[in-house]
Amino acid sequence: MILSAFWSFYIILLISFCLYKKRLHLFEIIFIWMIVWLVTHSVSTIITINLGYLKISEQPKHFWLHLYNRIILYPLIIVWFIDIQSRFKYKAKIIIIFSSIILLTLVEYISIWKGVLINKNWNVWYSLIEWIFAFVFVYLSWFWYRRTLWRKDGL
Amino acid sequence: MLDFPTQFDTNEWCIILLTLFNIILFRLPKRFPNAITVLIILLSISIAKTIDHTIAVFPVDHYDLNDTKRYELFDLLLYACYPPFGYLCVYFYIRLKKSGLFVLLYIIIWAFFAVIFEYFLVKIHVFKYNGWSIFYSFPTYLIVIFIYLIFFKFVLNFYEKTISREN
Numbered sequence: 001m002i003l004s005a006f007w008s009f010y011i012i013l014l015i016s017f018c019l020y021k022k023r024l025h026l027f028e029i030i031f032i033w034m035i036v037w038l039v040t041h042s043v044s045t046i047i048t049i050n051l052g053y054l055k056i057s058e059q060p061k062h063f064w065l066h067l068y069n070r071i072i073l074y075p076l077i078i079v080w081f082i083d084i085q086s087r088f089k090y091k092a093k094i095i096i097i098f099s100s101i102i103l104l105t106l107v108e109y110i111s112i113w114k115g116v117l118i119n120k121n122w123n124v125w126y127s128l129i130e131w132i133f134a135f136v137f138v139y140l141s142w143f144w145y146r147r148t149l150w151r152k153d154g155l
Numbered sequence: 156m157l158d159f160p161t162q163f164d165t166n167e168w169c170i171i172l173l174t175l176f177n178i179i180l181f182r183l184p185k186r187f188p189n190a191i192t193v194l195i196i197l198l199s200i201s202i203a204k205t206i207d208h209t210i211a212v213f214p215v216d217h218y219d220l221n222d223t224k225r226y227e228l229f230d231l232l233l234y235a236c237y238p239p240f241g242y243l244c245v246y247f248y249i250r251l252k253k254s255g256l257f258v259l260l261y262i263i264i265w266a267f268f269a270v271i272f273e274y275f276l277v278k279i280h281v282f283k284y285n286g287w288s289i290f291y292s293f294p295t296y297l298i299v300i301f302i303y304l305i306f307f308k309f310v311l312n313f314y315e316k317t318i319s320r321e322n
Contacts, residue, residue, distance in 0.1 A: 026313060027190050034197040038234075041208035045226045046156050049212060058214045067209055149190045 002114060003061045010072050017076060024083045031145045032082060032138060036075035039134045044070060048117075053126060055118040062116040069111060077103055078138055097135060104131040160229055161222045165279040170229050173236035180239050186246060191310050198306055199241030200234045202299055210287075217287040221280070233281065240269070244300060245307040258304070266296035 022029070044066075048054050056066055081100035085093045105127045111117045160167050185192060207230075210217045220230045244265055253261070270293050276282050277289070 027194060027310065030194055030310075031197065034194075034201040037201045038197075038204055041204050042226070042231065045208055045212060049224070050156055050158065050226050056213060063214060071205065145190070145193060148193065 003065060006065055006068065010068060013076055014072070017080060020080075022083050023086050024079070025149060027149055028142065028146060029079055029083075032079045032142050033075040035138050035141045036078050036134070037071065039137055040070045040074050043130055043134060047122075047126075047130070053120055053122045054112070055120055057115055057118060059115075062114075065114075065116045066111065069107065069116075073107060074104065077107070078135065082139065082142060097139070101128065101131045101135055104135070157231060158223060158225050158227045160227060166221055166276075166281045167229050169276070169279055169281060170232050170236060173239075174232060177235055177239050180242065186249070187311075188314060191307075191314060192242070194310055195241050195245055195303075195307060196238040198303065199237040202302065203237045204234055206295070216285055218285055219283040241303050244303050248304055248307070262297060262300045262304070265300045266293055269296040269300070 024032075048056055056063060077100060081096055081103075085096040088096065105124065108117070108127050108131075109124070112119050112122070181192075181196075187195070207220065209215065211220060216224075220233060221227050222229075248258075248261060251257075251261070270289060273282065273292050274289055277284065
């Protein structure tokens with residue numbers, strides 16, 4: 001039940017993203033998506049294994065949900081918000097980026113609430129720090145790649 | 156947050172040498188546009204990382220990387236060793252300019268090479284199997300190499316189309 005509900009949600013989100021008129025180049029989307037994978041996998045392993053603040057549920061359905069979140073949901077949210085913020089200037093940009101961090105924190109807390117992740121010693125501030133770090137890292141990497149794409153390769 | 160190795164021995168030296176090889180390889184004259192090279196490098200790392208962080212961690216835990224079950228500094232450095240594999244795979248594919256059944260043969264040869272290399276890494280304790288087998292690795296590499304080639308062809312075609320549209 002929970003797995004199919006989440007799957008339906010992911011599919012609706014993915015279809016919406018495909019239909020949405022994007023400002024980012026396809027290569028930028030692929031780039032951001034893969035950078036998010038690299039960051040979230042590392043951060044998740046550090047938090048769950050090295051620090052032990054969260055634990056991944058042993059139930060297979062929860063394990064798969066955690067994987068889908070990292071492979072589909074987190075990259076999708078970050079790509080979408082980077083695309084949206086690219087339409088605005090300064091203050092609006094900061095508000096949009098901060099909203100995305102709040103949303104990512106919320107998704108993580110929904111995972112804890114649904115039992116996908118088990119809280120060992122986690123709190124909302126750690127979650128905010130985690131997503132600020134992830135978002136800033138991805139944003140700066142995207143900025144560098146955008147320069148490569150437009151200036152050096154002349155696309 | 157990231158652990159240091161419990162013993163600095165063969166596996167750590169091997170990772171350092173592979174990282175140096177990586178740096179030297181990407182100093183050579185470039186054959187692809189920068190934007191595409193970056194995507195190939197990222198794909199090589201992210202496929203390996205996604206697989207490792209899915210089936211090599213709790214609760215699946217089919218194998219371990221390096222000295223301990225925890226995430227070590229050299230586990231992170233290990234991902235710097237994957238880009239040459241993906242890059243050389245598509246590099247020779249383009250140089251050979253073949254199609255049809257040859258592509259299948261090419262994928263099988265690369266998968267064999269990858270399995271032999273993995274066997275070497277198992278011997279020097281970069282990988283420690285807890286239920287995984289080298290026989291599972293062969294079909295995995297077949298899929299991964301196929302994804303590399305499909306992805307590369309797709310981005311290259313997209314790039315050429317974009318360039319020709321703009322000129």
